[in-house]
Amino acid sequence: MMSFISYFINGLSLGSVYAIIALGYTMVYGIAKMLNFAHGDVIMIGGYVVFTVVSTMGLPPLAGILLAVIICTVLGVTIEKVAYRPLRMASPLAVLITAIGVSYLLQNIALLVFGSNPKSFTSVVTIPALKLAGGRLTISGETLVTIVSCIVIMVVLTTFIKKTKAGQAMLAVSEDKGAAQLMGINVDGTIALTFAIGSALAAIAGTLLCSAYPTLTPYTGSMPGIKAFVAAVFGGIGSIPGAFIGGLLLGVIENLSKAYISSQLSDAIVFAVLIIVLLVKPTGILGKKINEKV
Secondary structure (H helix, E strand, O other), X not given: OHHHHHHHHHHHHHHHHHHHHHHHHHHHHHHHOOOOOOHHHHHHHHHHHHHHHHHHOOOOHHHHHHHHXXXXXXXXXXXXXXXXXXXXXXXXXXXXXXXXXXXHHHHHHHHHHHOOOOEEOOOOOOOOOEEEOOOOEEEOHHXXXXXXXXXXXXXXXXXXXXXXXXXXXXXXXXXXXXXXXXXXXXXXXXXXXXXXXXXXXXXXXXXXXXXXXOEEOOOOOXXXXXXXXXXXXXXXXXXXXXXXHXXXXXXXXXXXXXXXXXXXXXXXXXXXXXXXXXXXXXXXXXXXXXXXOO
């Protein structure tokens, strides 16, 4: 029983990372109606920034996280401006191919700058592990910080969208770009802001991911990126609570299938669950049915 709880809690921790990444996908999709497949590589860049600042320069972890957030935010806005903005009116396929191109570009830049050898990442979490049930259940500091960060980010983001002018502008742009523009909303600025928030979250997710699983390579972000995309679809793409629920469910499913079925098959099981969910409910758990305007 204790081992089940332990697997479950670690699953929640992994799911929290997926949820934070999935928020980036969901926001960008909900507002710009495009899939930013380079999102996973922004995570990896964030991880490398923290690694460089903490392990190579010897600065405190907080400085590393702040710098990673700043660099990833700038990177996200730049990618949007250079690669995606000129394609605003292009076909979705062109945007998708560009996104995959940007993803490979970032991976190869990281390969050139940092080399292909895995770096061992020092955890940024200094909180001691929590021992429960007389020491039979140990919850690591990383797990606690990850789950709490995820909940805090969720609450802050929801409040931001509901209560601020920029958040309302995001909702308006996601409903109807043309009408939003006529109402005097700066559509380009709003989309850039969405990319900025998504990329800042990616930096945080990268730090938490590498703290829990301490190897860092130029390809670190690609699998979590794909899984977070699965989580976003699973919860209903474009829905923020959906990304949260999808991420947590996916992390738990993955960890429990690793523990009880097979560690080799866990990825396959995750994707199988996605297929089943999409067959039963194509919009995902919390997705809304979209009526096409003819």
